[in-house]
Amino acid sequence: MKSHDCHVFMQTLIPLAFCDLLSKGIWDALTEISHFFRDICSSKLNVDHIERLQTNIVETLCKLEMIFPPSFFDSMEHLPIHLPFEAKAGGPVQYRWMYPFERYLFNLKKKVKNKAHVEASICEAYIVEEISTFISYYFEPHLRTRINRVPRHDDGGEVPSSGNLSIFSNTGRPTPKNVVRGRYLSEIEFKQAHNYVLFNCDELQTATPTA
Structure with a gap:
């Protein structure tokens, strides 16, 4: 897993994954450290709440020391003690993480x-x-460069509508040769296409309901 995956696992999934597998004392300690990182990484921080976190993290680490062997603890396990002060001094972590x-x-x-x-x-x-x-930047505008290249989802713009709805005025892209062209939509795909037409068709948005 990537570091961000481990972070999400530590913040969100630990209390759910081990609630029925571990004893209450161990589960409480893991849940407290999970909630600590979740609160530290929130988008809005309160100074009083951060000060409470700085007090509670010491007790949480003491609980973890009663569970895990001494070889488990190194500088990284000591780091959470300094994170509340860093968050109070530097603000939300989203602007400072790696x-x-x-x-x-x-x-x-x-x-x-x-x-x-x-x-x-x-x-x-x-x-x-x-x-x-x-x-x-010094090339002619009609030359395709990194600055004015066509976006990957651009399929050539709009064309005269082939039906009565404006949503079908886009030609789209041809499918590759190795893709099966004819197939039936699944029930989920059909609902997605149906909802897309309802939410993106101008004629339906401007239509007035009749009694």
Whole structure:
């Protein structure tokens, strides 16, 4: 699992996953640490609530020390004691955590072509991308570049409607050759298509109900 998956598991799923498998004392300790991280990562923070968290996390860690062996505890298990003060000083954690940087590092790792020189390969690919983006500003508008390329879901714009409803004025894209063209919709797909027409058709939105 990725680090964000582990974070969600720790915040949300631990109380649900072990409620019937563990004794009440162990389950309470795990639930308290789960609620602690959930409250710390909330979008809005209250100073009084953070101070209560700073007091309660000490008791929670003491309960965990009674459950897990001493080899389990290292600097990471001591870190939650400092998180309430960090949240009180720095604000909501969404503006300070590392997930956006981890996703960007993933994009940089995809640029590696020569594994014998990883750093040089990333630097070269990054410089080429920056230069190509900068130069594309000086091209003619009709030339397709990184700046004005067509979005992936653009299928050519609207065409004259082939029916009485405006929602069918878009031609769409042809399916690939390896995809079966003719098939029946499942019940879920039919309901989704039906709801899409009801919610996106201009004629239905402007129609006045009749008595």
